[in-house]
Amino acid sequence: MHITVAKSAGFCFGVKRAIKIALETVAKSGHVEMLGDIVHNEQVVRDVESAGIRKVDALEAGRGKTLLIRSHGAPESVYGEARRLGYRIVDATCPMVKEIHTIVRERYAQGFSIIIIGDKQHDEVRGILGQIGWDALVIEHPDSVPPDELRGIERAAVVVQSTQALANVRAILAVLERHIPEVVFSNTICRATRERQAEMETLPLENDVVLVIGSKTSANTTRLYELARAANERSYLIQTRSDIMPGWFEGAQRVAVTAGASTPDETIQDVIAALEAMQAG
Numbered sequence: 718m719h720i721t722v723a724k725s726a727g728f729c730f731g732v733k734r735a736i737k738i739a740l741e742t743v744a745k746s747g748h749v750e751m752l753g754d755i756v757h758n759e760q761v762v763r764d765v766e767s768a769g770i771r772k773v774d775a776l777e778a779g780r781g782k783t784l785l786i787r788s789h790g791a792p793e794s795v796y797g798e799a800r801r802l803g804y805r806i807v808d809a810t811c812p813m814v815k816e817i818h819t820i821v822r823e824r825y826a827q828g829f830s831i832i833i834i835g836d837k838q839h840d841e842v843r844g845i846l847g848q849i850g851w852d853a854l855v856i857e858h859p860d861s862v863p864p865d866e867l868r869g870i871e872r873a874a875v876v877v878q879s880t881q882a883l884a885n886v887r888a889i890l891a892v893l894e895r896h897i898p899e900v901v902f903s904n905t906i907c908r909a910t911r912e913r914q915a916e917m918e919t920l921p922l923e924n925d926v927v928l929v930i931g932s933k934t935s936a937n938t939t940r941l942y943e944l945a946r947a948a949n950e951r952s953y954l955i956q957t958r959s960d961i962m963p964g965w966f967e968g969a970q971r972v973a974v975t976a977g978a979s980t981p982d983e984t985i986q987d988v989i990a991a992l993e994a995m996q997a998g
């Protein structure tokens with residue numbers, strides 16, 4: 718059985734950067750808090766918490782504390798409240814997400830209606846919304862474009878959550894262009910996501926079985942799995958090596974392994990070791 722590991726498998730630039738900033742910050746300043754999990758991966762969350770970073774649901778008195786802004790970014794109101802409460806802020810927002818913030822702020826100031834293609838509940842989308850006082854339309858799927866809400870929009874600036882699938886974005890854009898006279902589109906799917914998705918166009922076709930490693934709570938991992946599964950029904954989403962079922966590989970000559978942007982390298986290496994051990998056995 719030949720094992721191919723996707724070049725783009727595992728931590729993206731933004732996640733690596735955020736974890737590095739988090740660990741450096743806690744090493745220097747004792748009391749570090751963050752609102753929510755650093756990334757959507759249970760192993761990484763455990764590692765960061767055991768380094769001493771506390772996950773909190775709400776901000777409290779912040780004097781002597783540091784607030785770490787995660788790679789997904791945060792609404793402007795979070796920065797304001799943190800400052801008011803006395804927190805020191807360390808910002809680990811991914812620069813690609815910051816770029817989306819800049820685009821929406823500029824376009825909003827120019828009088829465009831803002832449309833975000835993305836998952837309504839995702840922290841990155843909430844962070845983008847929070848740059849412009851939540852005054853934007855969020856669309857998840859071509860079937861959920863609300864024609865009533867588009868009526869009256871003359872000029873729209875459209876941005877995309879960094880981890881969206883291009884096909885979904887194109888389909889939504891086509892609907893928007895039918896309803897809105899002027900649409901200015903910024904393709905803000907980040908490079909890491911594009912590379913990962915491009916590999917998914919070929920890997921599932923070239924391999925008998927595809928393993929996608931990552932947490933079920935990770936949107937980019939789930940999306941990767943959906944792309945794999947659409948092209949090859951012998952695609953499986955696993956969190957760790959213990960999810961692997963030997964029956965999946967019956968008659969398989971070639972196996973591809975990929976992983977979401979928040980999956981640690983150790984988990985990927987562990988899965989590869991398990992596949993190799995299966996072969997040896």
Ligand code: SF4
Pocket residue numbers: 729730731732788789811812813814879880907908909910978
């Ligand atoms: S997926 Fe892209 S935008 Fe999100 S943290 Fe990674 S590099 Fe940044």
